[in-house]
Amino acid sequence: MSQTTAKRPLTTLQKNTNKSVIVRLKNDVEYKGKIDNVDSYMNLIMSDAEELNDGKIVEKYGKIILRGNNVLFIKLENEL
Numbered sequence: 001m002s003q004t005t006a007k008r009p010l011t012t013l014q015k016n017t018n019k020s021v022i023v024r025l026k027n028d029v030e031y032k033g034k035i036d037n038v039d040s041y042m043n044l045i046m047s048d049a050e051e052l053n054d055g056k057i058v059e060k061y062g063k064i065i066l067r068g069n070n071v072l073f074i075k076l077e078n079e080l
Contacts, residue, residue, distance in 0.1 A: 013038045013074065020077040022052070025070045029053075033064070042068030 017035045023044065024030045033049035049064040050057045 010038065010040065010042060012076075013042065013044075016076055021046075022075040023066055024072045024075075025066070026072050027070070028072075031061075031064065031066065036063070039068075042071060044068070044071070044074075 013035065017037065020032065020034055022030055022032045023046070030052040031046065031049050032052055033046035036045040036047050038044050044066045045063070046066065047063050049061045051059040051061065
């Protein structure tokens with residue numbers, strides 16, 4: 001049996017700055033953009049941010065800040 005190392009979400013996000021992600025909030029709103037920065041509360045600063053509804057672009061925002069406690073999940077670029 002091989003042991004796998006546990007992935008820490010914050011470390012994973014920090015290693016993926018400047019990569020594209022899709023972030024879904026608890027209110028079911030989704031944003032797609034690049035992670036500029038993330039802090040220990042998982043607050044995200046994103047650039048080239050677009051609001052999505054059913055996978056279609058609803059609005060383009062540029063730079064946004066998402067509060068970590070509103071985030072339901074984050075999907076990384078290499079998993080899109």
